Amino acid sequence: MNEHTASFALQVREDQCIGCGMCVDACAYGAIRMAEYPEIDPYKCRLCGSCVQACPSEALALNEPETQTQISGGTSKGIWVLAETEADGTLSAVTKELLGKAAVLAEKLHQDVEALLIGSESDAAVSSLAAYGAQRIHLAGHSSLASFIEENYARAAVQVIRECRPDILLVGATPRGRGLSARIAALLQTGLTADCTELDIDAETGLLQQIRPAFGGNLMATIATPAHRPQMASVRPGVMKAREADPALKGECIRHDLSDFKCDGHIRLLDEVLETAGGDSLGNSRIVIGVGRGVKKKETVERICQWAKRLGAAVAGSRAAVEAGLIDAHLQVGQTGQTIAPDLYIAIGISGQIQHTAGIAGAKRIIAINPDKTAPIFNVADYGWAVPVEEALPQLMAVQV
Numbered sequence: 212m213n214e215h216t217a218s219f220a221l222q223v224r225e226d227q228c229i230g231c232g233m234c235v236d237a238c239a240y241g242a243i244r245m246a247e248y249p250e251i252d253p254y255k256c257r258l259c260g261s262c263v264q265a266c267p268s269e270a271l272a273l274n275e276p277e278t279q280t281q282i283s284g285g286t287s288k289g290i291w292v293l294a295e296t297e298a299d300g301t302l303s304a305v306t307k308e309l310l311g312k313a314a315v316l317a318e319k320l321h322q323d324v325e326a327l328l329i330g331s332e333s334d335a336a337v338s339s340l341a342a343y344g345a346q347r348i349h350l351a352g353h354s355s356l357a358s359f360i361e362e363n364y365a366r367a368a369v370q371v372i373r374e375c376r377p378d379i380l381l382v383g384a385t386p387r388g389r390g391l392s393a394r395i396a397a398l399l400q401t402g403l404t405a406d407c408t409e410l411d412i413d414a415e416t417g418l419l420q421q422i423r424p425a426f427g428g429n430l431m432a433t434i435a436t437p438a439h440r441p442q443m444a445s446v447r448p449g450v451m452k453a454r455e456a457d458p459a460l461k462g463e464c465i466r467h468d469l470s471d472f473k474c475d476g477h478i479r480l481l482d483e484v485l486e487t488a489g490g491d492s493l494g495n496s497r498i499v500i501g502v503g504r505g506v507k508k509k510e511t512v513e514r515i516c517q518w519a520k521r522l523g524a525a526v527a528g529s530r531a532a533v534e535a536g537l538i539d540a541h542l543q544v545g546q547t548g549q550t551i552a553p554d555l556y557i558a559i560g561i562s563g564q565i566q567h568t569a570g571i572a573g574a575k576r577i578i579a580i581n582p583d584k585t586a587p588i589f590n591v592a593d594y595g596w597a598v599p600v601e602e603a604l605p606q607l608m609a610v611q612v
């Protein structure tokens with residue numbers, strides 16, 4: 212067997228290999244190179260099994276359970292958070308929130324909170340990670356990680372994770388984190404529960420309970436990863452609570468040697484374009500006005516936008532409002548849109564289906580404006596006004612702020 216078999220699911224039985232090279236031809240990913248025996252690149256191999264089928268001498272075999280058990284060995288330790296930074300190098304809000312939850316989990320498991328920061332060694336981010344509770348900060352720096360390329364970041368993360376074997380890895384379900392976490396989980400052959408709304412530890416088994424809405428929000432599913440490590444979960448921004456930062460806290464910094472790190476090579480960054488669509492500002496706004504299908508007219512949405520400007524509020528919308536062309540898709544709030552936690556959410560013409568309210572669960576106060584008194588939005592609203600938007604808006608706009 213070659214060197215990959217201990218940590219990789221595709222085995223090469225050298226004593227059976229006749230050196231025909233049919234596996235090389237069969238591989239659609241260019242993952243096999245013929246030396247004396249086939250050499251598998253674990254980063255390129257997708258475990259599709261084409262080479263196994265093509266091999267006339269049964270010299271290749273997929274051995275998933277054995278590999279996964281080995282990765283899952285009993286030595287996994289540490290609640291890790293995959294840190295994400297903003298363009299200015301500061302820590303993203305979701306990273307702080309995940310560190311807050313990691314501290315709660317770590318206390319239950321008597322383990323440490325650790326953070327993995329890829330590509331950046333920004334002092335601000337490192338001291339911030341420590342201040343928010345990371346006891347150990349793993350830095351994975353390399354020239355090819357200066358810009359975010361998902362494939363390269365995933366490989367770097369996997370290299371460090373294989374070395375340190377964390378028990379749990381939490382990732383922000385941001386546009387970056389979603390793709391990255393999926394790649395990391397696939398490379399490590401472990402499970403990943405995306406978009407968790409709650410995390411806990413099972414008192415009996417010590418397993419991470421990964422809780423999220425399922426079947427269109429009709430039930431809450433609790434998912435566990437009993438046989439693989441790390442147990443991976445992604446969490447949307449705004450769902451968990453960050454703990455207070457303590458600048459006096461100092462974390463241990465561990466720089467990982469990635470000198471022999473090989474980047475994917477398939478993807479080259481040609482240009483970076485600044486995203487100005489405004490979706491980010493939604494997450495940072497203290498007041499958000501949600502537009503629903505009940506608003507009906509574009510002109511009414513424009514008037515709501517004028518009112519929002521006066522209030523210093525951002526405007527978002529329901530999926531039905533997006534589908535009706537009233538609101539841009541990147542401003543959709545809910546299960547398949549953004550999760551927000553403003554101080555005040557004003558829902559206008561929104562019925563309040565679970566798929567929408569899943570995105571505003573963290574809002575401190577909710578005001579609902581809807582002529583239908585039986586609309587479910589009133590069940591979650593702190594204040595309700597059962598009038599049509601056409602009647603409410605002129606009165607709201609007349610109020611001096």
Ligand SMILES: Cc1cc2nc3c(=O)[nH]c(=O)nc-3n(C[C@H](O)[C@H](O)[C@H](O)COP(=O)(O)OP(=O)(O)OC[C@H]3O[C@@H](n4cnc5c(N)ncnc54)[C@H](O)[C@@H]3O)c2cc1C
Nearest residue numbers: 503504505529530531545546547548560562566567599600
């Ligand atoms: C898998 C899945 C994922 C989904 N993800 C999301 C998601 O991320 N976000 C999301 O929002 N939805 C999502 N949905 C859709 C969701 O189920 C609802 O269909 C949607 O939220 C309804 O939007 P709405 O409240 O604007 O429209 P409606 O349900 O049509 O409600 C319109 C409301 O406007 C009121 N109204 C009528 N006239 C007026 C008036 N003149 N003034 C004021 N109010 C008025 C009505 O009384 C009604 O309550 C998802 C659905 C599925 C199945």
